[in-house]
Amino acid sequence: MSYRIRNVKTEDLAGVTALEAECFPAAEAADEKSLRERIEAFPESFFVAEEDGRIIGMINGAATDQKTISDDMFEDVSLHRKDGAYQSIFGLDVAPDKRRQGIAAELMEHMIRSAREAGRTGVILTCKDRLIPYYEKFGYRSMGVSASVHGGAVWYDMILEFSV
DSSP: OOOOEEOOOOGGHHHHHHHHHHHHHHTTTTOHHHHHHEEHHHHEEEEEEETTTTEEEEEEEEEEEEOOOOOHHHHHHHGGOOOOOOEOOOEEEEEEGGGSHHHHHHHHHHHHHHHHHHHOEEEEEEEGGGGGHHHHHTTTEEEEEEEEOOGGGOOEEEEEEEOO
């Protein structure tokens, strides 16, 4: 592994903003302001994969007591609950030239491990239907079509609950 996974730092803002714009359609991508607010509000659950000083991947999300992600959570970092039962995942990004090398899986495993260590009940995310089988490999199960209409897309709620 020629990269390392670490917590985000304030000085990563330009790199994570560029990566987000590269990985998501404009309607779905978090903008610089949103990413800055996330870095400030929950750096403990915002991780980057860095290779030779370049951000090549990232995963982030707020903690909540909800079992599903609501659209307002993407924009309002005050909804983050440091001691929330569930770790949400707002985005999992890997640079196009670094895909299919296991980086996304390592970031996901890192987030799951971090959530367990923080004493969370589980991890939640939304995804498009084509990604349901990918997330099921980590133990997530689909809860069906999400109420989220983020970016005008159809999303599916996924949940990974830790056994006690």
